Amino acid sequence: MIQDRPWFKNYPAGVPHEVDLEGYRSIMSVLDKAIEKHRARPAFRNFGKVLTYGEIDTLSRQFAAYLLGELGLKKGDRVALMMPNCLQYPVAIFGTLRAGLTVVNVNPLYTPRELRHQLVDAGASVLVVVDNFGHTVEQVIADTPVRQVITTGLGDLLGFPKGPVVNFVLKYIKKMVPDYSLKQAVRYRDALSIGARHTLPAVDIQPDDIAFLQYTGGTTGVAKGAMLTHRNLVANMLQAGEWISQGLDEGKEVIITALPLYHIFALTANGLVFVENGGLNHLITNPRDMKGFVKELKTSGFTAITGVNTLFNGLLNTPGFESLDFSRLKMTLGGGMAVQRAVAERWKQVTGVTLVEAYGLTETSPAACINPMNLKDYNGSIGLPVPSTDACVMDDAGQPLGVGEVGELCLKGPQVMKGYWKRPEETAKAIDANGWLHTGDMAKMDEGGFFYIVDRKKDMILVSGFNVYPNEIEDVVAGMPGVLEVAAIGVPDDRSGETVKLFVVPKDPNLTTEQVKAFCRENLTGYKQPRQIEFRKELPKTNVGKILRKDLRDAELGKPSQH
Template identity: 55%
Template sequence: MSENATPAILTGQPLEKLDHYASVMEIFHASVARFGGKPAFSCMGRVMSYTELDRLSGHFAAWLQQETSLQPGDRIAIQLPNLLQFPVAVFGALRAGMVVVNTNPLYTEREMANQFRDAGVRAIVILANMADKLERILERTDIRHVVVTELGDLHPFPKRQVINAVVKHVKKLVPPFSLPEATGFRRALSTGAAQSHREVSQGPDDIAALQYTGGTTGQAKGAMLTHRNLVANMLQARQAIGPALTEGAETIIAPLPVYHIYTFTVNCLFMMETGNHSVLIPNPRDLDAFVKTLARVPFTGFIGLNTLFNALCSREDFRRLDFSRLHLTISGGMALTRASAKRWEEVTGCQVAEGYGLTETSPIVSFNPVDAIQLGTIGIPVAGTEVKVVDADGLDAPYDTVGELYVRGPQVMKGYWCHDDETAMVIDEQGWFRTGDIAVIQPDGYIRIVDRKKDMILVSGFNVYPNEIEDVVATHPGVVESAVVGVPDAVSGEAIKLFVVSRDERLDTETLRAWCRKGLAGYKVPRFVEFRDELPKTNVGKVLRRQLRDEEIEKSR
């Protein structure tokens, strides 16, 4: 059999030290011991060292253990943007033996309630800016303990009061709310400081986080990421990215949301493991403030995605920055275009290394070696990881053959929380995870993604699933049926377009978009709406989204 006919099953290099650590917290304590006084995280000019992170997370762990009814294994939602409170709350919760449920701060009440009920969340740490939403859904959840924090809570006096006053009274970003049983984040820390906490013994198979994803069906499910999954991916990142870093010496910009698995693993975990400093950007959409932060920070690394690279490179103030220290730029979350990568390199002098991953794989599956980047590919498998392509007949495919990408390795999730049937659909008896992405393995071992999950839409790096939007639209009394597809967009990669068959002639675009805003995060609201007399369907009546999508692609050419 010729090489081209041989099934292409790639295996990354051996993964080192996986059995050295039983849990994320073992790595945390090792990093604190090694890097104590060095900066771990900073935000809005406030720097937190590893020693301080250890102390404050210990205080929060003590509060959870001594002042609440929570037990190890209970789920605690962390609904925060990129603030110093995030790593304090996450590591405090893990030290108390809890399961972290990362929650998008942009969620609507409906989305929050669905996730909290599904996960059986018993406690939450939430930013005051969205506490009014929690108030309205609290009785529909099992949440018994609420911790509310304000934007400036971990800044020193008087800056703390100034930040919180401006946010609340000048910018009016904190809607009124009433949660009389809630505890302020600062109070929880001060109460915990007067008490002791006990480190909870955790094993590799214990769940560390429930990371919600639409999976391959669009129905939100919690990927059970164990301590072994996250430890493995930290160590895999070390072997893939580590050669480009100097331990304890890097300053890495973290503009993408840390509740997302990409930044959660790379910045909150991997950069912590290597003793480096992550600069948390609370609102990267405020490009004026973002660039001013970059001008003040001598950054050596940047974690971003295609749309952000484009937006920054279009700004004159960004192009004037000093990039002399920048030697690592990582792209993930959405496809990196050659044009964006080349423009970033022209502006900054730094190449972009693209990686690939999924929520269900903690997330990193493959990465471009920083000294051998191939634009247009997602690199090679990280250590301890096997990948293959399976063709339409279910057979392992040879090199240069299009098929579905399968992954096997220690970073593959334990399964979907309370959805054994969904787990069985994506993980086979041999442990292979079906990504749903269509790929090609090149003879040189690099992987190319040639298509995405069948119906998923990628808006500025956020996964959007048509089923969810269509479910909300279907509740409008004037809608007969609808279909949602992604259409090409130069800014966000894709934009959402809604096709509607209506029974009400007065129904218009803005009415439907307003309806969607009531139940969907802003990035899920359709940008375009087209009314039709009927939608294309299969013989059995299933709407042909692909036909609609192909029509839109053809129009854009």
């Protein structure tokens, strides 16, 4: 069945079955080629300030020279970056990789406990942090192996007078920078100046060197570092690039980067694919400020945008979004969580562009399946395996299942991680003896090779012996007028083992529980209907907007059962 690879017959014209992995040795060779071809073109924009490819080259070299020449770091040492999207981020990423070091991306909203775990687990030598989060670092730095902290204000690369104004407003007017004290910390701009005085040595970067320790699984237990090599990232950039660049013009695209670059989706899809394409990444520092986000979109001239379902839903529900000029928009790519039909259909209606769903994991750098970019309408599928990628659905015994049968989605390809950092047992659980990565997602494949995610294995609800998938329930209820967001979980039930509980964030303040139940009765078979419904002002989410069902479940299990 796998040998047939039925997906090839639905590949868009011009997309190859395999990618040539020998084109680039490392991420740095991708960047250097982009710099050579597009030196004077804009590469990154933030708060109205633009850095060209040539400026990224100069600044990343200074940063690399600081790390090697001043701090004396050795090849393979880990540098942690704790920042939202700002101009310092790409400079630090490319500077760290240029020095032959490994980037450890850190979510800036981590609690002190989570931050300590990651810095210790990764064995990070250096930490770069934006001032807004310095107070978190201050609480844990003494318990970590970090020997140099580099601090920066969000405005530090915006030039004069904008930079100082932004820093002043954030600290003194918006009160977004709590006081902190980090002895011996170096300012980011000083690090660049010091680096400029050092000569950057030639560094031999091998395809199998670890480029990123990308932490994952924090929502299901202790966070693990996926070891992503230069080859993994370059392969995925080529795979996704071949897929999405049909119809894109080299050197002319503007991609909205609202998902943080510390998230693997934005890192590869925006930070690498569009850099190789010579495009401009428009960095959104705080996409949760939806009004400010829409204001930025007004002036951006954007041609492409990536995001998660909640981000697209948020934009669609923000006044002014529907009146933006979408005439240049060619591509909308959704991933990171299931795209809901109601959101996809409304996106097409408002923008005229199909919201194309993709699927990936941190462990696959991330792209594994993407729908054809010429898709006319939302189809509920995660798409076809990208070039050089095999996919199949397996049962619990590890046997491949046939068309339409539900089992665990398994993947194989050059984008699959080297393994989990210092966790051989976890690696062996995830990647079997035949090299298949077991995703933990329940899926099925149709005759045309399109894959459909049914749900997370761990999120599946068992009602009287029937499998109920939260994604299906959420998709249905999200289509109800008056509902803004929804999450479904399983809760213990004496009669049926488990039953469905629904959490609803209403758009219509007059929405009632009975209306939701009636809508579910109309659209869902008996055992799938929620027995309990709770209205909430908001749902717990990760920093990229993925709804945390686990947090809802944990809170529920602390309560006595209800009937």
